[in-house]
Amino acid sequence: MLHAAVVIPIVRYDEPQIVFVRRAAHLRRNPGQIGFPGGVIDPSDADAKAAALREFEEELGIPRNRVRIVDRLEDVVTLALSVTVMPYIGCLDPPLSYAFDPSETQSVHEVPLGALYEPGALHQGIEPVERSGVRYEVPSWLLDYDGIHVWGATARMLHGLVTRYRSAGELLDYLRAP
Numbered sequence: 509m510l511h512a513a514v515v516i517p518i519v520r521y522d523e524p525q526i527v528f529v530r531r532a533a534h535l536r537r538n539p540g541q542i543g544f545p546g547g548v549i550d551p552s553d554a555d556a557k558a559a560a561l562r563e564f565e566e567e568l569g570i571p572r573n574r575v576r577i578v579d580r581l582e583d584v585v586t587l588a589l590s591v592t593v594m595p596y597i598g599c600l601d602p603p604l605s606y607a608f609d610p611s612e613t614q615s616v617h618e619v620p621l622g623a624l625y626e627p628g629a630l631h632q633g634i635e636p637v638e639r640s641g642v643r644y645e646v647p648s649w650l651l652d653y654d655g656i657h658v659w660g661a662t663a664r665m666l667h668g669l670v671t672r673y674r675s676a677g678e679l680l681d682y683l684r685a686p
Contacts, residue, residue, distance in 0.1 A: 510591045513560035514546025515575060515598040516665060517568070518621060524680060525618035527600075528656060529567050532614045540614065543662045544595070556594045564598065568616060569607030575600050578683060581668040586661045595665045599683045619653050622676045630666055635659045 517527040533540045545567035546560050553559040557580075561572040575598040584593045606616045623629055635648040637660075649663035658666065673679035 510548055511556065511594070512546060512548045512591050513556040513563070513594040513596065514544040514665070515560045515564040515577070515596050516544050516581070516669065517564070517575060517598045517600055518679075518683060519600045519602055519604060519618065520680075520683065521602050524621040524676070524683075526621050526624065527568070528617045528619065528658065528662075529608070530614040530617065530656070532610065532612055535612070541660075541662075542617065542656050542658050544665065545613075546593070546595075548591070557596060560594070560596050566609055567613045569609065570600070570604060574604075578685075579672075581665060581672065584661045584664050584668070591661075593661055593665070595668070597669070617654075617656050619656070621679065623653055624651070624666060624670055625676050629653070630663065630670060633659075 519525045519527060528542050529545050531541050531543060545564040547563040549556055549559040553562060557577060561575065564570070564575060565572040577596045578599050579597040581595040581597065584595065585591070586593065608616060630649055630651050632647060633650045634645045637644045637646050648659050649667045651658040651663055651666060673682060
């Protein structure tokens, strides 16, 4: 089984934003999907956190020293590829200038953190998953916001986030802690 790590970036604007990337359409794994910056842990990475920060920098073009890792959520296993993903919550202060690598990232999207906590925003539905050439429909957490569709492992990470931090205010208080 592969192991990967991601950063769930939260930018402390006046209205805090959570940052997603749309993966480049030509990529072998999850082409065109919305997710968090991250990827497979390389043997050269010191640990999962180092891998998440390396991928964060590559995919967003923001130096890794600009993000402060504040928490780690429960691991999530992808259904289609059997990858164990270790999600880290990262806090960033503005201003930001994205200089992403188009070979990895098609676009960057900011979603108001408060939108995750709106009633019904993060909801359960059915998503298609293909494994070994067989297509399945599986229950999944979903988030649709302003033209982006988040599902699968990324949506399960969001569910872990809103379960651990019951409100945007609670999460923001945690982000302010030293």
